[in-house]
Each structure stands twice: as C-alpha cells, then as structure tokens.
Amino acid sequence: MSIASPFSLSVVAITILALLGMPIGLSMIAGSALYLFLVGADMGIVAEQFLNGMYSNYVILAVPLFILAAEFMNVGSMTERLLDFCNVLVGRFRGGLAQINIVQSIIFAGMSGSAIADAAGSGRMMQKMMTRDGRYTPSYAAALTAVTSVVGPIIPPSIPMILYALMSDASIGYLFIAGTVPGLLMSALQMLQVAIDARRGNFPVEDPVPMREIPRITIRAFPALMMPVVLLGCIYTGITTPTEAAAIAAAYALVISVVIYRSISVKDFYASLYTSAKSSASIGMLIAGALVFNYVVTIENIPDAIRVLLTDMELTPTGFLILVNVILLLLGCVLEGTAILLIIVPVFIPTAQALGIDLVHFGVVVVVNIMLGLVTPPYGLLLFIMTNIAGCPVRDIIRDALPFIVWMVICLIIITFVPETVLWLPRLFGYQG
Template sequence: MSVIILFSLFLMLLLVGMPIAFSLGIASLSYVLLEGISLTIIPQRMFAGIDSFVLLCIPGFVLAGNLMNVGNITEYIVRFSNALLGHIRGGLGLANVGGSMIFGGISGTAVADSASIGSVMIPGMARSGYDKPFAAAVTAASSTVGPIIPPSVPMIIAGSLSGISVGRMFLAGALPGLLMGGAMMATVYILAVRRGYPKEQRVPLRQLLSEARTAFWALLMTAIILYGIIGGFFTPTEASIVACLYALVVGMFVYKGLTIRKLPGILSDTVLTSSALLLMVGLANLFGWILTSEQIPQMIASTILSISENPLIVLLILNAILLFVGAFMETIAALIILFPALVGVATGVGVDPVHFAVIAVLNLMIGLTTPPVGVCLFVVSGIGKLPMLTVARAIMPFIFCNLTVLLLVTFIPALSLWLPNLLMGD
C-alpha cells in the first residue's frame, strides 16, 4: 500500500508542476512516515547518493560551461560553424547543429547548450528568413548531442551508479554523437531545400582560416579533456577542473570577454545549478533506495525476462521504457531511479554495460525534446517567445531522425564499443 501511495503522490506532484526534486522528496517522505522508518534514513541516503568523487565533475563542467558563455567562447564557436557551413542551403541551421556538437562536447549538458546556442542562433536565423519554430526546433534537437559527445554529465551519473568506467563511456559516446549530429544535419538540409530556406555567401578562404584560428582555443578544450582522460593524465573529475582553468585563462586573456567583475555572478550561477542537480541526485538516491527495499527492480527484471530473453527483444523493451520515462521525468532522476535495475537486465542477456549506458543516455536525451516535460523545448520556447506545442510540432522530423540513430546504436554495438576497445582495450 505504501508503494502505491509513493508512486501515486510522485506522479500527482509531477502533473501539477512540482519540481522533480521536491516531487521525489515529498513522495519519499510520505513512504518513510507510513512505514514508520526513522527519519534519519533521509539524510543518510541523500548523503550516500552524493558522496562520490566522480560527481565532483558536475560542478566542474557546469562552471566550465558558464565561463565559456560569459567569455564569448560560444560566440566564436558559432561564428566558425557558420563560416564553414553557411554557404550551403540551410547553412545557419547546419551551423546551429555544428555549434551544438562543439559546445556540447565541452559543457556536457543539453540545457546549457540550448540556452547559450539558442540565444545567439534563434534570433539570428529568424532575421535571415528562417521560420522561428524551425530555428527553435533545430536548437532544441541539436542540444541533445552534447551529453552524447564527451564529456557528458549523464554518463558521469551512470558511471557513479554502476561502477562502469566513465572514460570508456566518454569514448563510447563519441561515434554515436557524431552520427546523431550528422543525421540532424541531413534533416536540416532536406527541410531547407524543400522549404527554400536561404544560404549565405561562401566566405573567402582567408576569412575561414581566420575564424578557424579564432575558434582554435575553444576547440582545443575538448581535445585536452579527452586526451587527458584517455592518456591517464587525469581522472574525469580532474579533467573538469582543468576545463575550468582553461576556460578562465582563454576567456580572460585570449578572447577577453571574461573579467574579474563577472566572476561572482558566474560562480553564483554555478552554485545554484550544481546544488539543484546534486539535491536531485540525493533525493533520487533516497527514492531509489525505497524501490530497492521493495524489490521493484527485481520485479521489473523478472517481468521483462518473462516476455523474452532474446537480447534484441529485451533492448527494444528497455528502449520503450526509457523513451516513455524520458518524456515525463528529468534525465538525472530517471537515470538514478532506473539505470541500476535496467543495466542488470541488459547485462543479464549478454549486453555490454558500456553499450547499454550509451543507449540509456541517448533515450533520455531524446526525452528532453518530447512533451510534456521536454526541458529543452521549454528553454527554446522561452527564447523564441513561442508556444511549446508549436515547437513540439516543428521538432518531429528531428525526433524521427534521432530515433533512427537510436535503433542503429542499439542493434550495432560496434558503434559504441569500437573506439573504447581500440584505445583502452577490451
């Protein structure tokens, strides 16, 4: 009975618009009170959930993303992408996707990507003759590439929950992320040709090289992060601190958009964002502990395996579950609650845990662009001053192309496993 009340209260709070962290906390508190469990279990489980060295990556990469935004690094990434791709039909849309692939590969978060890239590209594309819903849809869809291309905050969470190597997961996301970006570029181009969207003049080679030199310092950050982790020079947590120092130096002394006066505001934003994420991690860990104590994960596993033990069928069922949950629940909370149970089901039928981690993150990223709780949809709707349903309709071709990539990644394990096996061994 307590479990029924737990889920009913949680879903009801979500439906009335309660933030996900408070929904988790209030529902968990109701269960603890009904079962007569000591209230000391709440801080114990919350602290156990965030007491992880790996989770220190989160404030590090959030701070690096904020330093990039204020230091004008995002602007130079967009300018380089536009110079490279703007002369193609729908070039600004292609530049939007390209910019998201580069920026997301540094910040590791989709929401930061959609907010920073969107504030530049949505008004710019509208002024250049693109439909504003299309501009918003491209921005929201392409922002989901960020947490696939390393570094990735959701993959850090998955690694901390399961003990899977974060470095291997970072490498496993590289090819699927590039494939996802390429598929969205193809979708942008097809829609641009059909709708007659404009293209820019081809920039002279000298200007292209100039933009490349300017963006070089921004592009180098991703290489430093990946090479440092793969080469064993630093852990993912240390990589996040290196990224912060690098963004600080480049923003202040190379691009000169960052000043000492702006640092308190940047640090304040970072603390607010990081504390909200870590609060959610702590409360979701409490919620997950309740599910484990009630043997809900075992029930899920036995139910799925009773349907089929064929790995392909099991993966299709897991995809359906994750897509459904991703449409209603925030990514981090969904990972903490579901990933430990589902990865056990996947590995039980012979699926590599790194491969499944990429599948899980990809599913939940697609959920960020699907109603009713698509966070990226809300962000771009606010920037473009558009109704969310208008953007939701415009984003459907991109969701279709991302689902196609998801199926390819699901059924071709080499897309995820080839690179980590090559660079880090089987």
C-alpha cells in the first residue's frame, strides 16, 4: 500500500488529529471523510446508509440506558445500603474493608455494566471509607478501587460486550452469561491478593456487625440487591431483549430510589439525566466514528487482507489467540478501550471465524483484554480517574496495582487456554457453540 494512498492519508489524518487533542470519534469521522473525498465516493449515499444503520440498530440503545441506571444508583442511597450489606459479608475479616471493595464491585457489576461508572460512583465512596482515620493509604485504596472496577463490564450486564456483539453479531445474552465465571474468578484472585496484603501489612479489622443488626441491614439493601436478579432474569428467561432489560434496569433504579428509599430529588433526577446524556453522547460519537471508519476499512478489504496474512503464517487457533492477546494488551497501554473494541477488534473477527474459534469465547477474551487496558500504564483511564479522586500521584497507584494486574493477567491466560471456563455456563443455558 502506497504511503500516499487515500487509506494511508486517512490513517495519518486520524492519528494527527487525535494527537492534537481532537476526540477520537471526531478524528475518525474527519479521516474517513477525507478518504471518501479522495476516492470520489458519493458522500450523500454513504451518510444515508450510515445513519440508517445507526438509527435502526436496536442494540446500541442499551448503552445509554445502562449508563442512566448507573447514575440513578449513584445519586440515590442504593450504593450506601449495598456497602453496608457487603460489610456484613466480609467486613469482620482482616483487611475487611478492602474485601468489601471487591464484593461491592461484584454486586455493582450486575447493575451498571460500566467500569467507569463503578469507579466514579461506589468507588468514590469506598475511597473515603478506606482512607478514613488512616486505615489504608490513599494509593492502595485507589489502586484497589481501580482494579475491582474492571470486573464491572465482565460480569453481566456489560456495555463493552454489547459493542462487541454489534461488531460480531454474537449473541448478547450468551456473551453476558459467558462473562460470569471469568469475572468471579478475577474477583477471587483479587480477594486472595488482599488477604496476602492484609497479612503482610497487618491491615485493620473492622468492628463486627452485631447479629441483631444483620436482618435490618439486609432488609434495607434487599430492593437494591434484587436489581441484578430482575435485570438478568428478564434477559435469560426470554421475557425481554437486553435492550428492553436495560430500560427496565433504569426504571427499577429510579422507582426504588424515589418511592422506597426516597433519596432522589428533582435536582438529582435532572443531574442524572444530564450526566447520562453527556456520557452517552461521547460514546455515541465514538461508535459513529468507528462505524464510518469500519466502512472505509471494508472498502479497502483490510479484514480479508489480514485474514490472508495470518493464514499464510499458518497460525493455530491457540497461536492466534496468543497473538491477539499480545496486540490488545500492548494497544491497551496507549489507546482508549472503546476505540480498540470498535476499530481493531473487527479486523480480527473474520480470522477468528476462519480458525473455528468460538465468537462468544473470543468476545470474552477481548473484553478482558480491554478491561486490563483500563488499569495498565501509561494510559490506563481508571488510574487517572482514581488519581483525581484520591489526590495522590499516579505512580503510587500503579505501584500498588501491579500485584493485582499480575493476577488479572493470570486470569486472562486461564480463560484463553481453557475455553470451558467461558463456555461452560452458556452451554448449560442451551448455547450450541
């Protein structure tokens, strides 16, 4: 491919605009428009086809609805009540508050589908609780919150899995089920590391919850605890599609917060809508840019060219998965995860299919890789979010996060080379892949 070819110039334009600070979604749209102009494509037809594809894609609607559900949870008292319940479960152990951080991430994973929502919502509260009276250092609390938030999009529901399904036509329902075991495995390994740190660092033991208080705390948290049950029950029983379930999740979070907990004011309601709209617009622009650029990539037959190249390398399915893991882990250090998912991953999907790799298994491997990118330096987005929340240097957070990152990589290796850890549960629900 010539360095002066339309596609090369398009890629250069996208790169330069992104480096100059333009949002990656707008950069992709501008670079793709340059390509279409240079090849003499009819811009009107391209725009019409693109918009029709966006507005007729029912799956995309689930993204803003899950974001809205997470916002209703954060502005209400659902977070506080769930943290009290987590304290009942693991608070009495040494390092119990750190273990609570992990358990609350597992519970919130069944509600929001977004790592950033978990870190910015319940993670902010956990940071305050862990650093109160000097129980834990700010950097350790921030590192733990960052790595536990990663579990959110692995355990269902999951916004990244919705986007992967958009790119691959894999079943969203089976993708959601497939993420359960890997997410719980990752959380178990995190809890093991906390137990090791607690013994080494003599972490504090929280005051045990009196037995007489446990029923009251459980009852207070019960409506919030039922949210994942309602959400996932609607999906897996076939009552609703994942998109409809996302709408139910948002409505459920609002009703519980307003009617039962009475913790959302009109001002809070407006703030939730405003914040959700901004986040949804940002993701929507990124999806739009990715779809336009993927159209360009398709015209250039890039996926077929890469498939032929990898076929010529005579890679086995295992070799291909190793190569994809290495590429995605390296890209995760420097690129935003959604951009990788929408731009890079579609190029690998035809090769994965040609090698007979199950697309549900491949999707979970991809999502775990991308979640790892949120906590790997130098770009890890969650690291910077927690730096702002904790007010400590990012290098200290990275230092404390490294042992957890090692366990997460071990989890990635397990699910890559032992597909049954991913596919066992979906097959119990009737998956034939």
